[in-house]
Amino acid sequence: xxxxxxxxxxxxxxxxxxxxxxxxxxxxxxxxxxxxxxxxxxxxxxxxxxxxxxxxxxxxxxxxxxxxxxxxxxxxxxxxxxxxxxxxxxxxxxxxxxxxxxxxxxxxxxxxxxxxxxxxxxxxxxxxxxxxxxxxxxxxxxxxxxxxxxxxxxxxxxxxxxxxxxxxxxxxxxxxxxxxxxxxxxxxxxxxxxxxxxxxxxxxxxxxxxxxxxxxxxxxxxxxxxxxxxxxxxxxxxxxxxxxxxxxxxxxxxxxxxxxxxxxxxxxxxxxxxxxxxxxxxxxxxxxxxxxxxxxxxxxxxxxxxxxxxxxxxxxxxxxxxxxxxxxxxxxxxxxxxxxxxxxxxxxxxxxxxxxxxxxxxxxxxxxxxxxxxxxxxxxxxxxxxxxxxxxxxxxxxxxxxxxxxxxxxxxx
Amino acid sequence: xxxxxxxxxxxxxxxxxxxxxxxxxxxxxxxxxxxxxxxxxxxxxxxxxxxxxxxxxxxxxxxxxxxxxxxxxxxxxxxxxxxxxxxxxxxxxxxxxxxxxxxxxxxxxxxxxxxxxxxxxxxxxxxxxxxxxxxxxxxxxxxxxxxxxxxxxxx
Ligand SMILES: Cc1cc2nc3c(=O)[nH]c(=O)nc-3n(C[C@H](O)[C@H](O)[C@H](O)COP(=O)(O)O)c2cc1C
Ligand code: FES
Numbered sequence: 001x002x003x004x005x006x007x008x009x010x011x012x013x014x015x016x017x018x019x020x021x022x023x024x025x026x027x028x029x030x031x032x033x034x035x036x037x038x039x040x041x042x043x044x045x046x047x048x049x050x051x052x053x054x055x056x057x058x059x060x061x062x063x064x065x066x067x068x069x070x071x072x073x074x075x076x077x078x079x080x081x082x083x084x085x086x087x088x089x090x091x092x093x094x095x096x097x098x099x100x101x102x103x104x105x106x107x108x109x110x111x112x113x114x115x116x117x118x119x120x121x122x123x124x125x126x127x128x129x130x131x132x133x134x135x136x137x138x139x140x141x142x143x144x145x146x147x148x149x150x151x152x153x154x155x156x157x158x159x160x161x162x163x164x165x166x167x168x169x170x171x172x173x174x175x176x177x178x179x180x181x182x183x184x185x186x187x188x189x190x191x192x193x194x195x196x197x198x199x200x201x202x203x204x205x206x207x208x209x210x211x212x213x214x215x216x217x218x219x220x221x222x223x224x225x226x227x228x229x230x231x232x233x234x235x236x237x238x239x240x241x242x243x244x245x246x247x248x249x250x251x252x253x254x255x256x257x258x259x260x261x262x263x264x265x266x267x268x269x270x271x272x273x274x275x276x277x278x279x280x281x282x283x284x285x286x287x288x289x290x291x292x293x294x295x296x297x298x299x300x301x302x303x304x305x306x307x308x309x310x311x312x313x314x315x316x317x318x319x320x321x322x323x324x325x326x327x328x329x330x331x332x333x334x335x336x337x338x339x340x341x342x343x344x345x346x347x348x349x350x351x352x353x354x355x356x357x358x359x360x361x362x363x364x365x366x367x368x369x370x371x372x373x374x375x376x377x378x379x380x381x382x383x384x385x386x387x388x389x390x391x392x393x394x395x396x397x398x399x400x401x402x403x404x405x406x407x408x409x410x411x412x413x
Numbered sequence: 414x415x416x417x418x419x420x421x422x423x424x425x426x427x428x429x430x431x432x433x434x435x436x437x438x439x440x441x442x443x444x445x446x447x448x449x450x451x452x453x454x455x456x457x458x459x460x461x462x463x464x465x466x467x468x469x470x471x472x473x474x475x476x477x478x479x480x481x482x483x484x485x486x487x488x489x490x491x492x493x494x495x496x497x498x499x500x501x502x503x504x505x506x507x508x509x510x511x512x513x514x515x516x517x518x519x520x521x522x523x524x525x526x527x528x529x530x531x532x533x534x535x536x537x538x539x540x541x542x543x544x545x546x547x548x549x550x551x552x553x554x555x556x557x558x559x560x561x562x563x564x565x566x567x568x
Contacts, residue, residue, distance in 0.1 A: 074432070086496045086535040117430075124443075124480045125536055127549035160430040165439055166479030168534065182438030184477035200432050243498035243539035250540045285497055285535075315539070317498055331497050335534055341477075 001229055003217045003237050004210065005253045008097045015132075017139040020100035028216035029145055032108045033153045036219075041112035045215065047223030049235035054080055054171075054208030055284065055313045056388075057301045061223075064205060066195035067113050073202040075115040078180070079106055081122040081129070081209045082164055082171035085284035086335060087315025090239035091209035093251050095122070095129040098213075099136035103159065105212035107145055108219055110157050113205050117158050121176055124165040133161055168339040172387050173206040175341065186343045187387035210239055231257035234300030234311075244280075244318035245272040256311075257303075260295040264318060275320035279404065283312025285332050286392035288399030289325075309399075325404035326411055329397055330358045336393030347390045350381040354397055366412045374401055414459055420444050434464060438474055442481055451482040479533070487522040487529035489567050492546045495532045498539035507543045508532065510557050514564070528564075 007013050007023050020026065032041055046061030067075060079102070083091040094102050110118045122130050137159050140146045148156050162180055164170050170179045174188035177199050198204020214236060218226045227235045234256035240263055243249045247269030254263070260282060264270065271277050277292040282299065288309040290297070297303050304311050319328060337351040354377050360366050378394035385391075401408060416424070427440045445452050445460055452460075452475055461468035475481050482490075491511060495504045508530075512518060515528050522529040538544045541553035552563055 083537045084535060087498055087539050088535075089537045089539050092537050123537065124478075125546060128551070158430060162436075163439065163443055164478075165443065165481055167477065179439065180436060181433070182435035183474055200436075241540060243542060244501045249542070281497075317501070317539070319501060323501065328497065328501075331495075331500050335496055338534060 001237060001255055002253050004094060004098075004101070004213050004239055005251070007101065008093065013097075015097050015099055015136075017100055017136070017143060020098070020104075024220075025100055025216070026104055026143075026145060028219040029104055029107050030151060032219050033111055033151055033155060038112045038114055041108065041219065044223040045112070045218055048214075048218045048226035049223075049233070050211065050214055050218065050226065051234065051301060052208055053210035053214075053238070053313070054206075055085065055286075057311065060207065060211055063195060063207075064109075064113050066193065067203045067205065068196060071203055074117065074200075075113055076199045076202060076204040077106065077110045077113060077115045077118040078173075078176065078199065078204060078206045079118065079120040079209060079212055080171060080173065080176060080206050081120055081126070082176060083123055083126075083209070084168040084171045085286060085313045085315055086332075087243055087281060087284045087317040088241055088313040089243075090241050090251055090314070092126060092129060093239075094209055094213050095126065096132055099133050100140065101213050101216065102133075102209055103136055103140050103146070105215040106159060107140075107150070107157060108215050109205070109207065109212055110159075111155060115205070116156050117160070119160050119162045119180060119199070121162045121164060121170075121180060123170075124163050130161050130163055137161070167341075168335075169341045169387075169389060172389060174387065176206065177204065184341070186341050187389070189386055230255045231298065231300050233302050238299070238311075238314055240299065241313075241315045242268045242318065243316070245275065245320040245323075246270070246318040247272055254299075256300045257298045260290070260297050260299055260316070263299065263316065264295065268318070271318065271320050273320070275322060277318065278321045278323055279319045279325065279328075281315070281317040281319075281396070283310050284315035285317065285335065285396060287312040288395050289319075289328075289403060291403050325400050325407040326358060326362050329400040330355065330362055332396050332400070333358050333393070336389075340389065340393070344385040344390065346381045346384040347393065350377050350390075351393050353377055354393070358397075361408055361411045364411055364413075366408075368412055370412070371401060371405065371408050414449065414456065416444070416448060416463065420448055434466070435470075437464070438466075438471065439478075442471075442475055442478075446481060451485050453483060485526075487526050489528050489547050491528055491530045492533040492536075493530070494534065494536045494538075494542070494544045494546075496535035496539075498535070499542040499544055502542035504543040507545070507555050507557075507560065510560060511564075514560070527567075 050060045051057040169175045170185040175185040179185040194204040240252045279289045333355040337355040340351045342348045378398040381390045381394040543555045
């Protein structure tokens, strides 16, 4: 069952508007705009049960429903294409190889939330992707799907590409809003949530690329058929990004609920060089690592949360028996120390502190107490910052220490 | 220093998509970097005048973003990812190899101003690790042979 890679996996598919239409593309926009009211679309998306694919897993239809009724302010849709979570590379493939699938999702969503202006915030490094999207927008405008009076319905929509300029934090939705407004990417205190007060102080919906790319299917087939795919509370298919010590790295689309073991051993071809698995991060580097005896878990939101990790962005990073988790946690700690925006003291100070302690341990200069100090810092960052970046840096370090403590102890005598 | 006529037009077009002028800051700084190669203090002062904004506001924004370069770099900016998936797949060796080949350290530029080498965080291409970006282009599944070939093609 493929929704997102259906076209991309066709050998001669180019992603042009002709190809996209040949595959039945843009029929969902016609159906939505000509036959459905915005409220009916929101209802359909609620029925689908789809949860956000950007990391937090919030139910998409419910989020759309938070837009204040009868507001006299303009409403904005923002497509989050910042894709910066280490281990994640799924939005890029949609952007580069099936841009119209994303645009169709954006158009339907804008119509559903009564927005006339959508911004597609794409990380600055994706230059090719931004160019690709810009030409796709031109094609869609020429065909009458974007612009004034779409399909003769009187509905107007402008879609504008907005390039980021480097900074992982700008993927966090309120940092993204600040960045869009021309400021430093410093997260905002919530509430107010973006749906009430977002871009330019107006109601705003922020959705991930993959989330929006599912919307045409939901409109074409109905929310109920979407809800039949996957498992309870985690409906639909998901793009899984396999990287690290795996024989067949890449993007795989499966219904939510596939087991991590089959993802790694059946589809990913197993561990490189026939080595043994040591650990695997299931949802991008912000999510707690799983030990090799935890991989019979079902890859869905609830099952991963139940074992103390999370689906996150489904960036699956595989590590074999040759790795030292001290090296891995140092790499991860360096990332969060580098990317902390500096706004909240516990994060600004805590991330480099963790980095320095791990670095000291690695150099053989660690003290016995260091391991517990590390854990202590994670608890003093978690929950004490404006945005979830604090947890994103604290959780993985805590898991590396708790699950692979012997690796740390080996360096300390 | 001044924007070309073409860039000024591009800027006006961009501005028409936003309800407030500050939203055009990132696009404008990108335009400046494309046209002048980097965004020095002097360029920020010009931009501030051009956009009728406080230079302090602009500086505050520009200094936050890693892609905006404060000074000139080599003609080719080699940005090697050293985040987890790339590191597991040998990014460290790739960086060492380039350092040795170009005889420069990370953050340095070759004397002929051709190459600058930097380390960057996850480029969103972890399935084809190790990865680097040179100026706008991605190079994936890197090996030493591939690097030889890529660098020799750049003139
Ligand atoms: C530190 C941090 C980084 C994030 N980066 C991204 C990102 O690159 N892309 C993304 O879609 N969401 C990212 N998110 C999640 C967004 O804040 C937001 O939840 C998401 O874009 C909402 O879209 P969804 O409901 O469709 O998932 C990040 C969150 C945090 C805390
Ligand atoms: S870790 Fe290098 S591209 Fe993601």
